[in-house]
Structure formats: C-alpha cells, structure tokens
Amino acid sequence: MRDVAIIGIGQTPVREHWDEGLRHLALKALQAAMKDAGVDRVDALYVGNMLSGELTGQEHLGALVADFAGLRGVEAVKVEAACGSGAAALRLGYVAVAGGLADVVLVVGVEKMTDATGPEATAALAMAADADHEVAHGLSFVAINALLMRRYMHEFGYRKEDFAPFTVNAHANGMNNPYAMFHTKVTPEAYARARMIADPINLLDSSPIADGAAAVVLAPADWARRMGRPVVRIAASAIATDTVALHDRRDPLVLEGAALSAWRAYQQAGVRPEDVDLFELHDAFSIMAALSLEAAGFARRGEGVRLALDGEITLQGRIPIATMGGLKARGHPVGATGVYQVVEVVQQLRGEAGANQVPDARVGMAQNIGGSGATVITHILIRDS
Amino acid sequence: MRDVAIIGIGQTPVREHWDEGLRHLALKALQAAMKDAGVDRVDALYVGNMLSGELTGQEHLGALVADFAGLRGVEAVKVEAACGSGAAALRLGYVAVAGGLADVVLVVGVEKMTDATGPEATAALAMAADADHEVAHGLSFVAINALLMRRYMHEFGYRKEDFAPFTVNAHANGMNNPYAMFHTKVTPEAYARARMIADPINLLDSSPIADGAAAVVLAPADWARRMGRPVVRIAASAIATDTVALHDRRDPLVLEGAALSAWRAYQQAGVRPEDVDLFELHDAFSIMAALSLEAAGFARRGEGVRLALDGEITLQGRIPIATMGGLKARGHPVGATGVYQVVEVVQQLRGEAGANQVPDARVGMAQNIGGSGATVITHILIRDS
DSSP, X not given: OOOEEXXXXXXXXXXXXXXXXXXXXXXHHHHHHHHHHTOXXXXXXXXXXXXXXXXXXXXXXXXXXXXXXXXXXXXXXXEEBTBXXXXXXXXXXXXXXXXXXXXXXEEEEEEOOTTSOHHHHHHHHGGGSOTTTTGGGTOOHHHHHHHHHHHHXXXXXXXXXXXXXXXXXXXXXXXXXXXXXXXXXXXXXXXXXXXXXXXXXXXXXXOOOOBEEEEEEEEEHHHHHXXXXXXXXXXXXXXXXXXXSGGGSSOTTSOHHHHHHHHHHHHHXXXXXXXXXXXXXXXXXXXXXXXXXXXXXXXXXXXXXXXXXXXXXXXXXXXXXXXXXXHHHHOOOHHHHHHHHHHHHHHHHHTOXXXXXXXXXXXXXXXXXXXXXXXXXXXXXXXXX | OOOEEEEEEEEOOOBOOTTOOHHHHHHHHHXXXXXXXXXXXXXXXXXXXXXXXXXXXXXXXXXXXXXXXXXXXXXXXXXXXXXXXXHHHHHHHHHHHHTTSOXXXXXXXXXXXXXXXXXXXXHHHGGGSOTXXXXXXXXXXXXXXXXXXXXXXXXXXXXXXXXXHHHHHHHHHHTTOTTOSOOOOOOHHHHHHSOEEETTEEGGGBOOOOBEEEEEEEEEHHHXXXXXXXXXXXXXXXXXXXXXXXXGSSOTTSOHHHHHHHHHHHHHHTOOGGGOSEEEOOOSBHHHHHHHHHHTTSSOTTOHHHHHXXXXXXXXXXXXXXXXXXXXXXXXXXHHHHHHHHHHHHHHHHTOOGGGOOTTOOEEEEEEEETTTTEEXXXXXXXXX
C-alpha cells in the first residue's frame, strides 16, 4: 500500500444555483481542483451524489461529468451512501490510489436540491432512511433527529437552549468562508426565538438544503512531495455501517457506526482523539454534532453538549469543529458535503483558512454521515511536517 | 497488485418478484454466494443498483443490505453506472482486493423494477440518458436504440429479419437456465410477427424489465487455490466511458467506449479476441448485441449481424454469446445484470453450465453497458488450468 496525498482542492459556493445544473457545478469544482493540483488528466473519476435521479431526472453522473469535463473515455462511476456519498466516493478513490490501481484520481461531490420544492426535497432525503420500516410510518429526517434530540435532553437533563453553541459557532465561522451559504451571525437569543420545525428541532438546528460541488485530486504522496508545497496525506480512510432504522439500534443515543468508523481511522493513522487539531463533523442537525463528538471520543456519553457549552468547539477551543461553517452555515448539498469537509480540512492543514485558521493545524479529521448514522466515513489528514 | 479470484457465486431467478423487496432479493443472492465461497464474513460490500430510489423510494442500499444480511458494521456502499451498475460495483470490489485493501469482498447487483408501472419504469430508465439534451426531447431508451438499429440497417443493407438470430439464440439458451425469466423458444417466424415497439425494434428485440439479484465473492487468488476446486481468476477489469448523449458520438454506430473498455481488458489479461471462449454481452436490444460484437473485435464494422446469421454466436459457434439466455431471455434487472453476466461466466469456466456448457471453456468475457454505450465495463475471467 502506498501513501496517498490530496494534491488539489476545488469548490463552488454553496447556495441556490438556479442558473447552473449538476454538470456545471461539478465542472467548476473539478476544474479548480485540477488546476490547484497542476494536472490535466486523471486515471479515474468518482462522483459522490445522492439525489440526482430523484430531484433532477439524471442518473449516470460518472459518464456525464467525465464527458462534460473533457475527460471522455476515463473510468468513471457514481457512488451513493445517502448524505455520506461524498466521502464514500473519496474512500473509493483512496483505495484505488493506495492499492496502486490508479495514480491520479479525481473525486467530485455534487448535489442540486433547490430546483425541487421543499416537500419534494424532504421526501427525497427520506430515502436515506428505511423505506419499509421508517418512512412508511411518516418519519422524515428532521423527525428522526427530533426523536433523538428529545431523548438526549430527557436522558441527560439538557434544556433546548443548551444546544445554541453549535449554531452560534458554525455561523461565526461561516462569516469568513466565501464559499459558505450563510454569512449571518447567530446569537443565543436568535437561536431561542427561531421557528420550530419538529419540536425540539428549530430552524437554526437544521442545516440548509442547497446546491454545490466540491472536488479533490488524489495522487501518491511521493508525487506530492515533489510539488514543493505542504503535503497533505490521507492517513486514514474508513467506512463503517450501522442499522438504517433507528429503532434497531442497541442505544439510539450511541452512534456505533460513527464510533467504529472513527476507531478504524485512529488505528490506521496511529493517532488518538487528543492528537486531532480540528474535526469537521456532520452537523446536519445540532444533535448530530453532539452525538458525533461523543462517538469519536471527544466527549463522554451525554457530554457532547457540555463540551460545546464550555466553549471547547470554537476555533480557540480544545477541538474546533465546523471551522469553515460546517453543514449548518456552509450548507449541506448532501452528496457534496463529505468532499467539502475534506476540502476545508486541507485548507486548514495548508494554512489557507484565513481568519478561521486553527494555529499550526497538522492533524485534521472529517466525518461524513449517511442517514441517522447508518453509514459513517471518517478521514484523517496529516500535514507532513 | 494481487491476482483476484471469484470464490463464490449466487443468484435469484429473474422474474416479477412481487412478494420480495430489494433487501430480500439481495440477501438470497449474497447468502448463496457466501455459502458457495465458504465464508461467513467479508471485509466490504459493494452494491450495484440503478433505480432503487426512483422506483422503490429507497436509497442507501449499502448499509441497508449489510444490515439485513447480518453484516452490520462492514464497509458498504452503492455504486451506480446506469445499466452498468452491477459490473461497476464488481470493478470497485476488484480494485479493493487487487490493491490489498481488502481480502474478502462481496459484490451484489440488485434491482426491483416490476412494482412500478411500465411508463414509470421507462421514465426511470431514461435517467441513464442525457436528461437535458435527450430525454427533454422525448427520447426513451428503446427510441434511442431504434434510431441506432434503423441507421445500422440503412448503412449496411440489412433487413429487419436479419436480427432474428440474436433472439433465437438467447431464448434457446435460456431454456436450460433455471434462473432465466423466459423458458420459451423463439422461431424466426415468431420474431418476424412480434409486436412493434419503436420501429424497427419489436418486442422480441427487447430485454424485459425484471426483478433479481446476483452476487459474487472475491478473494486473493492464492486463497482460492487452497480451496481445491477450479480457480476462476479475474484477469482483467476495465471501465471506459463515452458521451452520454448519442448525438455527441463521432460515429453513432461505433461504440467507442466498448472498444476502449475491451481493449483495456485485452491488454490487462494478455489475450486477444480469438482466445475468448464465450462472451456475455449486453444484449439489452438486438442492435446492442451487434454493436458490442464489433466493438470487442469479434466482427468488423457492419458485420456483427452477419456473424449471427452465420451461426457463429451459438454454443457451437466461433464466439458463443448469451450462453445462459443473455439479457433477452435471462432478463435484465438493470443494476443486477452485470453481476448475473459474471456469475454465468463463472458457471461456464467451472464446467457447471449444464446443457449449455461451452466445451472446455477457459477464457470468458463479460461486458456490461450503461446507457447507449456511455459506461462500459469489461471483465475477462480465466480458469487456471
């Protein structure tokens, strides 16, 4: 097995791109990544996407994006793992380069959600849950997360307003990210006043439906070392699964898939939670941020919210999260999100995160989640010193 | 890179499985494959599927199938490349084992199409074409193939009835395959009388919409050699792409993606077309069989139909195709088809093809196509002598 590096990154702003289709968004992100990498050809293209069929009537994105990008002929497929599709595509790209079956691999995450109506998008997102045993009973994704959040509050004695720091932090960080969807500060008071969506989840607990694309170029680390700039190595790439249906979990408040995925990643990279300088986690809802912090070993069971209340998740804290805005403020174009997270970790490790730079960041972790924790993909990136 | 073998195969009958969902079909196929391989755990699961979201409201099949199969926790994703999804999933499984990132990988192709109405299925299948530049103008998949077939007849001077041997051969072979959807002989006269669907494509040129699942277990060839039965090695695994839209091709009658995919496979395996003992090709429509034979080097341009008329595609011919019925008679549950093809090649190479056995088959090729030739996946399997 070879060491694999990320030699190029690219992203479009996350927002409602009414004037651009899937292929156009993908093209912009991948062209930026290829330019950043200094390559004009690749051996394979993996496209992460969840909803192109349901929301835009287009499957077959591998060939579609390859052709539109002038890469006709190249190996290309689409990878799907619900909202974890982007990082799942990255994992497969990593496997190809690490195993020596490809040298230069392009990974693109892309999603186009805002041409659909809200109810259409909500129904489409529910396809990440169990169609027969959850969705058939009327559960949407926000409803599933509301059940989790209510149970968490009951079990550990938190109040609704205790979750405010996740949103306040994400929006504060999004202010300085030109690619973020929202550039609006959120105060604890605004959080408390926000419109309720599915009690106890309010509008400011929820990441927004959005359009966007992000891309990375992978190559053997040896190549990267010859490029004369900081080498960001994929020190770990791990996928773990859990039950799709929430009611099948041993304990709904323990994301076992996330714990297993993080554990595998720590083993591969040879690091522990305390070595991680920043953590781009899957804050699709505030409760997911809390549960992810616990599953990955940054807080004990029931103490994820406490960590946030103590200010430890900010850029100055013990474990900065959502450093460029996270799903909440950068936006959550679902199949692209996992690639955005990794792009942002690379920005941090290269020292290109501007006002949001985590000082001397060397070890960054990204965790992308499909469904309510059914597929969890963890990447640990390390900057060679 | 390590040699990779297929150590287990499994399949469900192809038909209208109204009493079984996606997860049940996938389970039956993968349990059969794991039993055949003699393994009770795997390192990763790749699920090939195209239409589960659109037709059954369920995405996230990687985690869903893993959980239902008792493999909770395992790495699992869905791979999509239109009707080439099954073989694309196999390609990614091959990459993982060949590169040494996994030892035992399970690949399942599954599709459930018959709960939908015909028009729903037709619209869903059209998502393999270009939504903006083909489907928006009213082109369905059968219409695209009708354009190709009409042009082929015009260009090379064939009559409609000259295509009959493809269907006659497929149905004759399907008679002896218990997993095939159709067990009905077709005569040239019946072909000539068949109901027209999209002139010149009639009902007997068209593979049927169907439900089904097929699975294979991959492992390093060294492991397989210790199992004490014929070792079937994946000597080549290659994906190539072409334009999604037909009108962008240099020559619509040349499947450049198929030619490139086959060429890459021949290079990897170190074989030539004349070394291939049987060819499971993508006969979704008769015209695709003809074009595939030409692209893979078994006939010159315009002579694929001639090869069939000369009887060279039968079990006794120079290059037997659709030896277990092909897409036409075995059936075409789209995301599963590529895995069915490979399962059938393994049956032939193991000498387990019963009445349809190609004598002393040692080199078998399978080619799975997404769209009208936009993604083409070719596998060459070789039985160690």
